[in-house]
Amino acid sequence: MPTITLPDGSTRSFDRPVSPAEVAADIGPGLAKAAVGAKIDGTLVGLDEVIESNVHLSLITLPRGKAHADDDALWLIRHSAAHVMAEAIQRVYPEAQLVYGPPVDGGFYYDIAMPEGKAISSDDFERIEAIMAEIIAEDRPFVRHACSVAEGMARLQADASKYKIDNAQRAIDTGAETLTWYATGEADDAWDDLCRGPHVPSTGRIGAAKIMSVASSYWHGDANSDRLTRVYGTAFAHRTHLKEHLEQLEEARKRDHRVLGRKLGLFQIDEMVGQGLILWTPAGAVVRQELQDFIGRELVRQGYEQVFTPHVGKLDLFRTSGHFPYYQDSQFPPLVDPDQMAALVNEGCTCADLSNRLREGDVDGYLLKPMNCPMHIRIYKGQPRSYRDLPVRLAEFGTVYRYEQSGELGGMLRVRGFTQDDAHLFCTEDQLLDEIAGCLELVKIIFSTLGIETFDVRVGLRDPDSSKYVGDPANWDRAEAACQTAAEQLGASFTSEPGEAAFYGPKIDFVVADTIGRRWQLGTVQVDYNLPERFDLSYIGTDNASHRPVMIHRAPFGSMERFVGFLIEHFAGAFPAWIAPEQVRVLPVSEKSAEYAKRVHESLVTSGRRATIDASNERLQARIRVAAEMKIPYLLIVGPRDAEAGTVSVRARGIERDLGAVPMDAFIEALADEVHQRRVSGLTEILFPEAATPA
């Protein structure tokens, strides 16, 4: 006889098995009406689940009015909406086979195997959504049918549904004793789908659903397997929530670095130059240069030495490092010496021959460098090294080229040519922890200076069951411990991820999300036991014997392209003054004040500011609007009153009004201070303490 413990600690006893629906009804009719599912001992279940033993039960309800549903309720709604969408799609395309339809962040999808020659396109959305709306309006119950594994498999065999048989087999392999179908409706011929559940009690509880996009996917995520059509949708408890969600997506689109990059003139991607190749326009170049100067000073402080290396190197270099031909697919093809090329042509060498001979090393050539490390390693190796020299820290903003698949490219976040704020540290085993900690400190300085607070730290460790790793296991243990310790010292929370190490060593990655939720690795610190081996690196120890150094690859920004792309979105284009391409713009009220405006502008430039003057033939309001849209931190409006008093009237970004007049020198000094301190927040607090309430 079950005793049910509710979240508030109270208990209810029943003299027979009960369902969550019955428990809800027992508590009150309001709850019974609001409930869409339950959690039994932490596991999400439907309202019809049979409870026979003592459990902790919490009911999942849809809130009344405009309040938002919690994650569990949304999960149920979206999982159910996926069924409704699948039913609608099968009504339009009866031959479509269902594969797998889970809820995901922000919505759900359903993978569908379309018959040869048929495709779901966005033109179908309206039709499918209309059918979905119909099913939701009918408020048909989700009815669970369970049967034995044998019975269920027989049914699936009869239906010849290859994908569902596979799903069922997986369930059986993980210990399922029954197979369940969920029907939408009670009739014998109601539409149903093999599904583990649970679902909301009826289709009407899905308040609002919308199809978002269609994409392709692979069965089991395997590129060599069947290609499926993945239809994405989202659903909410109320229509207003869906509307809010769509508005948020619209807002996010405005933060998109590709949109802002064009609007603010930060970068271009030119099809005549090539896919995934960034042209840094003057405004964007300022942002990048400020960041590079910033980190450059930290590098000097940490004892790094600057180097410069070429963009191409001989294939043999990359054969030794192992980059060629192993990663050949993601490299631009090698460049061959012109004389050698001519000779090859004379002997009738085919493209396939050439490719083979490059791979075998019969023909030499040059490679656009996919990594900087081999070059830095050659610098290390360029002179004998003593333990007294270590750690050797070689830094370079090194530009590398990788032939990423065309479908992977996107804005500045995934490109084919990019500049890493790269460095390679050569040290002893004993120095490893301190050096890793130093690298992490750089990332910390960058993130805290720029106010980046939302990021993941991932420590990639080796998979204990794999043998793909190079290097001495004892060293690995030490390096992994060093990574974990350094990550702990960093103070941010992190996750340890076994199996995520590179084959050559453990690593620490910093991961952020872009405005549409995609995740990108920025900074990285990687220990490497492989390359010192391949290049036979050494140093002379205190014992006068030769020893192998450990190497660390590290890039606190990751790449300038990806970092700046992320930063544009992070600030929505409104950069702090120290990195803003244009820090201050002077607006004379009219031509009468043009002379004074010029003096103010000159003073700003003299003090090192990036300042312009807008004396165009437009009304002040129009010029303010233009400047505001360019997200310039400060506008100085100067008119006859200011010229008389030697003041400037200040308008700060984000505060839509005149803050008042201050002496020109006071403003210049305050702005210089804000820039030199690299403050994210403005000088407004200092000059206008009573007005500093940013919008």
Add this chain to the structure above:
RNA sequence: GCCACCGUAGCUCAGUGGUAGAGCACACCCUUGGUAAGGGUGAGGUCACGGGUUCAAGUCCCGUCGGUGGCUCCA
């Protein structure tokens, strides 16, 4: 690389197989205005590129290039 969608003026986008459009931006003129768009005139196009169907193609079909979303990949 795979699938779907998209490509019209610098940008954002309209455009029924029958003479290429708007707003913004740009140039010039008027306006000299104290805090988020003053007014007028003008210039700007091989409708991504190449084929095809048609009396006729921005519009329909095929291919190429480029973009977007997702999948796969990411040293």
